[in-house]
Amino acid sequence: MDLNTSHRFKRRALKFAHLVGLFLAMLVICLPGLWIVLSSLRPTVEIMAKPPVWIPQELSFDAYRAMFGGAGQGGIPVIDYFRNSLIISITSTIIALVVGTAGGYAFARYKFKGKSGIFLGFMLTRAVPGIALSLPLFMIFARLGIIDTHFAMILVYVALNVPFTIWLIDGFFRQVPKDLAEAAQIDGCTLWQAFWQVEFPLAGPGIASAGIFAFLTSWNEYALASQITRSVNSKTLPVGLLDYTSEFTIDWRGMCALAVVMIIPALTLTFIIQKHLVSGLTFGAVKG
Amino acid sequence: MAPVTLKKLVKRYGNVDVVHGIDLEVKDREFIALVGPSGCGKSTTLRMIAGLEDISDGVIEIGGKPVNDLPPRARNISMVFQSYALYPHMTVRENMGFSLKIGKVAQSEIDARVNEAAQILDLGKYMDRRPSQLSGGQRQRVAMGRAIVRQPDVFLFDEPLSNLDAKLRTQVRTEIKRLHNKVQSTMIYVTHDQVEAMTLSDRIVIMRDGYIEQVGTPDEVFKRPATRFVAGFIGSPPMNLNEASVADGKLIFEGGQSLPLPAEFRNKVAAGDKVIFGLRPDDIYPTGHGLNSGEATDVHELELPVSITEPLGNETLLFVTMAEREWVSRMLNPRAIAGGEVVKFSFDLSQAHLFSPETGKTLRS
Numbered sequence: 001m002d003l004n005t006s007h008r009f010k011r012r013a014l015k016f017a018h019l020v021g022l023f024l025a026m027l028v029i030c031l032p033g034l035w036i037v038l039s040s041l042r043p044t045v046e047i048m049a050k051p052p053v054w055i056p057q058e059l060s061f062d063a064y065r066a067m068f069g070g071a072g073q074g075g076i077p078v079i080d081y082f083r084n085s086l087i088i089s090i091t092s093t094i095i096a097l098v099v100g101t102a103g104g105y106a107f108a109r110y111k112f113k114g115k116s117g118i119f120l121g122f123m124l125t126r127a128v129p130g131i132a133l134s135l136p137l138f139m140i141f142a143r144l145g146i147i148d149t150h151f152a153m154i155l156v157y158v159a160l161n162v163p164f165t166i167w168l169i170d171g172f173f174r175q176v177p178k179d180l181a182e183a184a185q186i187d188g189c190t191l192w193q194a195f196w197q198v199e200f201p202l203a204g205p206g207i208a209s210a211g212i213f214a215f216l217t218s219w220n221e222y223a224l225a226s227q228i229t230r231s232v233n234s235k236t237l238p239v240g241l242l243d244y245t246s247e248f249t250i251d252w253r254g255m256c257a258l259a260v261v262m263i264i265p266a267l268t269l270t271f272i273i274q275k276h277l278v279s280g281l282t283f284g285a286v287k288g
Numbered sequence: 289m290a291p292v293t294l295k296k297l298v299k300r301y302g303n304v305d306v307v308h309g310i311d312l313e314v315k316d317r318e319f320i321a322l323v324g325p326s327g328c329g330k331s332t333t334l335r336m337i338a339g340l341e342d343i344s345d346g347v348i349e350i351g352g353k354p355v356n357d358l359p360p361r362a363r364n365i366s367m368v369f370q371s372y373a374l375y376p377h378m379t380v381r382e383n384m385g386f387s388l389k390i391g392k393v394a395q396s397e398i399d400a401r402v403n404e405a406a407q408i409l410d411l412g413k414y415m416d417r418r419p420s421q422l423s424g425g426q427r428q429r430v431a432m433g434r435a436i437v438r439q440p441d442v443f444l445f446d447e448p449l450s451n452l453d454a455k456l457r458t459q460v461r462t463e464i465k466r467l468h469n470k471v472q473s474t475m476i477y478v479t480h481d482q483v484e485a486m487t488l489s490d491r492i493v494i495m496r497d498g499y500i501e502q503v504g505t506p507d508e509v510f511k512r513p514a515t516r517f518v519a520g521f522i523g524s525p526p527m528n529l530n531e532a533s534v535a536d537g538k539l540i541f542e543g544g545q546s547l548p549l550p551a552e553f554r555n556k557v558a559a560g561d562k563v564i565f566g567l568r569p570d571d572i573y574p575t576g577h578g579l580n581s582g583e584a585t586d587v588h589e590l591e592l593p594v595s596i597t598e599p600l601g602n603e604t605l606l607f608v609t610m611a612e613r614e615w616v617s618r619m620l621n622p623r624a625i626a627g628g629e630v631v632k633f634s635f636d637l638s639q640a641h642l643f644s645p646e647t648g649k650t651l652r653s
Contacts, residue, residue, distance in 0.1 A: 179373035187387035188361040
């Protein structure tokens with residue numbers, strides 16, 4: 001075997017090993033998701049079987065039918081939970097983005113007293129585990145009489161997301177060269193116009209990714225929601241999952257079906273926005 | 289079309305003054321270059337004229353009216369940035385028409401003006417591209433096009449060529465000059481490159497540490513530098529500047545070598561004075577190989593060893609040692625000279641400059 005052949009062989013072997021490694025990693029990541037989807041379609045007997053039944057014998061959409069069948073038929077008010085989740089997540093995401101964009105821009109562009117202190121403060125709020133706040137929040141919200149309302153949940157999620165969106169969006173505005181806003185001002189823009197015409201479109205992909213993050217955080221959050229929501233008034237989907245547990249049984253199939261229903265909007269949104277996350281949009285603005 | 293006047297202009301950051309009350313009058317349609325080393329305040333001054341920096345003290349007038357508190361958009365200026373600052377999310381056409389769109393000009397008028405500018409700058413082929421799809425030189429032209437389209441009173445250039453490679457720089461330089469001839473607007477051009485300043489401008493403002501050292505035509509600042517700094521800054525290779533002391537009609541250098549005191553300065557200095565003696569490389573040449581050979585009036589000859597030669601084809605730079613210093617000499621119509629060779633040099637003292645070592649000012653006037 002000459003040197004060329006042996007090197008070619010080595011390269012192919014490495015590539016093969018690389019692919020196998022990737023496949024195994026993907027398997028670890030995807031299998032639980034796949035298992036949830038499968039479990040939502042199988043009867044409980046099969047789900048609980050030991051040893052596990054790897055190849056499903058019997059698939060049905062019964063769990064989904066029951067879920068949307070409404071309360072009283074063993075179903076759960078999924079539509080209400082879904083609506084609550086949507087209202088709370090979307091509203092809190094929009095507010096977090098507006099505040100995050102304004103704050104991020106200020107941190108990226110302006111000098112002011114205590115800037116680094118405030119920034120550090122924001123980061124430190126993220127260091128507190130959310131669950132540690134649940135009891136104080138519960139007490140305060142109870143006093144205010146806003147337990148079990150959309151408003152309370154939106155408030156919590158905005159507070160949770162704003163430090164992160166500010167931090168993320170600050171980074172994206174920093175990547176937009178200052179010269180561009182100045183050029184826009186010379187071209188006749190007010191500061192407001194320069195922001196909307198030039199800086200915002202360029203930071204747009206970054207703001208969108210901050211949006212995905214904020215939305216997913218609110219959509220998936222369980223710990224705080226489980227304390228502050230009580231009823232169909234404000235229960236979100238993650239809390240709703242718990243409805244499938246009763247004193248003696250857990251309806252695994254139904255729980256998995258609801259989990260699938262939860263995942264779908266999150267996945268869809270991520271896919272839609274991901275298309276706009278074109279990186280390197282600012283390339284070509286400055287320098288050669 | 290407007291003159292620009294700076295009156296006692298000051299820029300202060302905290303307690304630190306970076307521009308120290310400068311006065312300058314830029315005439316209507318004049319091309320003026322602000323030149324100086326980094327940190328001399330030239331860019332800050334330009335940005336104050338543009339309205340991008342607050343003015344700490346003093347007045348800026350454009351077209352005879354104070355503009356101190358006007359935002360950039362109200363000053364009717366255009367600016368070409370060092371970084372080009374093209375909007376990456378717009379095509380070349382949109383970039384160039386942006387100011388008019390913001391100004392709510394009719395689309396037909398926008399098209400006409402953008403196309404005209406594109407024609408002047410030969411950008412027709414690239415109108416639908418994004419900045420990222422253009423080369424550095426093309427981006428620079430788009431940036432200029434964007435400035436032209438506004439039809440401003442004053443064009444401001446902030447080191448527009450420093451991101452281009454050497455060859456492109458000379459090309460675009462010529463284009464800027466042609467542009468000035470065509471649009472006949474007042475242009476203020478900031479650069480740290482004295483060659484750009486010399487080649488482009490009607491007058492040059494040489495700045496240093498927030499002060500203006502000299503304002504004059506390229507010829508004036510080259511031939512009659514007001515200070516030692518200007519003498520060393522303008523001209524390439526730079527002027528030979530060395531300390532000497534005056535003694536009975538002679539300049540004595542360190543190490544004892546001497547040159548006659550140039551005629552022009554005989555009444556300006558007294559024996560015992562310390563001076564800075566300046567002579568351009570053009571005025572030190574191997575006898576017979578100089579710019580003014582034949583017509584020079586106050587020539588002194590010395591035999592000196594050559595340490596290094598730098599042939600440039602049509603001329604050769606010679607490094608010669610005199611008075612324990614290295615002096616640069618420019619040899620025209622060069623002949624081959626080996627390192628270490630002793631050559632007879634002509635010093636054209638009619639072109640010499642003397643500066644005060646304390647103030648740095650010329651001793652001429």
